[in-house]
Amino acid sequence: MSKEYTIPACSGMKIDIKQGQSITVIDIEGGQVVDFFAEVNGNANEFLSTGVTIDCNESLKLNIGDIIYTNLYHPMMKVLSDDVGEHDMLHPCCRREMYEFFYHNGGEHPNCFDNINRVLEEQRAIITPVNLFMHTKINTDGSISVEEPISKAGDKIVLKALMDITLGVAACSVSESKCNSGRCSSVKIVVD
Secondary structure (H helix, E strand, O other), rough: OOEEEEEEOOOEEEEEEOOEEEEEEEEEOOOOOOOEEEOOOOEEEEEEHHHHHHHHHHOOOOOOOOOEEEEEOOOEEEEEEEEEOEEEEEOOOOOOHHHHHOOOOOOOOHHHHHHHHHHOOOOOOOOOOOOEEEEEEEOOOOEEEEEEEEOOOOOOEEEEEOEEEEEEEEEOOOOHHHHHHOOOOOEEEEEE
């Protein structure tokens, strides 16, 4: 039975997923980044690792057929289909300190770090999710720049859970840059 979840702009949600289920993440309006994090059910010490995923896939890009791995090098999810083909695995969740550093507005700014920690009822020191639909340009000289997402309204990525997991997902809160096309919007997740 299919379940749909809408994550409002600048907020987060916890979703339990069983091994074998598919997870469809939909950019409803287009140009919206999704901070996509997960941990193994019953073990908060084993969680999605972008570093291990980059290592195992030998790529900074996430492609159809690639596996997303845990910090213990266990296969967590597989990419089944992808309308966009542009996702970021380098940047940690936005957080108050980041807003203060770049925009001088840290204060009570909504952020993915707090949103994911809150929904998972944790206080991780850092969260580096797969930033779905985020367009980070990697230049030949090693410099990077965050560009406007290329995702359009209704674009989606579909993943298959390879173990029982708990998602901590946030609709990114950055409206101050090109990250979310200068505005924040809701995203949808469908679990089958």
